[in-house]
Amino acid sequence: MIDRGSVLALYDAEMRRDPIPEPGARVERVGTIVRVVGTDNCVLFSDLTEAGARAVVTTQANFFRDAGVKVEWKIFGHDLPKNLTDILGEEGFVPDEPETLVAFDLRNGLPGDPSVSGLEIRQILDAAQLGDALRASEAAFGPNMHGFLDRYRNRLADPTMALFVAYADGSPAATGRLEMPPGKSFAGLWGGGTSPRFRHRGIYRSLVAARAALARRRGYSFLTVDARAMSLPILERLGFVPLTTTQGWMLHPPGRGPP
Numbered sequence: 200m201i202d203r204g205s206v207l208a209l210y211d212a213e214m215r216r217d218p219i220p221e222p223g224a225r226v227e228r229v230g231t232i233v234r235v236v237g238t239d240n241c242v243l244f245s246d247l248t249e250a251g252a253r254a255v256v257t258t259q260a261n262f263f264r265d266a267g268v269k270v271e272w273k274i275f276g277h278d279l280p281k282n283l284t285d286i287l288g289e290e291g292f293v294p295d296e297p298e299t300l301v302a303f304d305l306r307n308g309l310p311g312d313p314s315v316s317g318l319e320i321r322q323i324l325d326a327a328q329l330g331d332a333l334r335a336s337e338a339a340f341g342p343n344m345h346g347f348l349d350r351y352r353n354r355l356a357d358p359t360m361a362l363f364v365a366y367a368d369g370s371p372a373a374t375g376r377l378e379m380p381p382g383k384s385f386a387g388l389w390g391g392g393t394s395p396r397f398r399h400r401g402i403y404r405s406l407v408a409a410r411a412a413l414a415r416r417r418g419y420s421f422l423t424v425d426a427r428a429m430s431l432p433i434l435e436r437l438g439f440v441p442l443t444t445t446q447g448w449m450l451h452p453p454g455r456g457p458p
Contacts, residue, residue: 218243224239301435
């Protein structure tokens with residue numbers, strides 16, 4: 200069984216205080232703030248007091264407003280001060296869907312891989328296959344809004360990322376990626392989604408198992424997911440343990456996106 204406190208402390212130290220950004224992004228440290236600046240902007244870690252939090256939030260908000268870009272401030276359930284979300288809301292940040300950070304201990308084995316008739320899972324290795332990943336992603340999440348092809352075309356040979364597609368009866372039915380930051384204890388599952396017409400067949404679980412197997416072969420100790428409400432019970436049945444809640448708070452440039 201995972202020791203939630205110690206694993207969460209290790210996650211904070213490795214993944215939030217000392218993150219490794221995707222290509223084209225950079226990590227900046229401003230006081231106790233750790234932010235990632237690039238294609239996607241994020242305040243990933245903060246260590247704030249109730250007395251000083253409001254000034255820090257305003258300073259960060261103004262930095263991104265002046266740059267004319269959107270930013271996500273990612274709040275974890277144990278972050279302080281307790282009224283940090285109130286301060287973000289007053290500054291104009293808008294909450295995204297809440298999630299739960301869950302972890303699986305790869306040192307003790309792998310999540311179960313149920314047998315699914317007619318299912319084949321492949322790692323996408325070249326640009327010609329990338330279209331299948333796009334079709335599966337759009338079927339699961341809607342039209343491409345995040346430059347899927349441009350984002351991943353140049354990362355297919357990147358050893359820190361693996362993109363998978365599950366084919367049901369020969370059709371791309373689900374997709375998901377595995378992020379493997381070098382020198383860390385944690386690999387992460389991201390973007391997992393299944394086309395509605397292929398759901399309730401065990402495909403999501405099989406896609407989790409395939410990525411978990413690669414992470415374990417690469418020597419990672421833990422596998423994490425920011426789980427939404429739909430996937431959380433599935434992951435818990437596979438042996439993932441909730442560590443804390445997470446929620447993104449979004450700030451859009453004036454006149455661009457939600458207020």
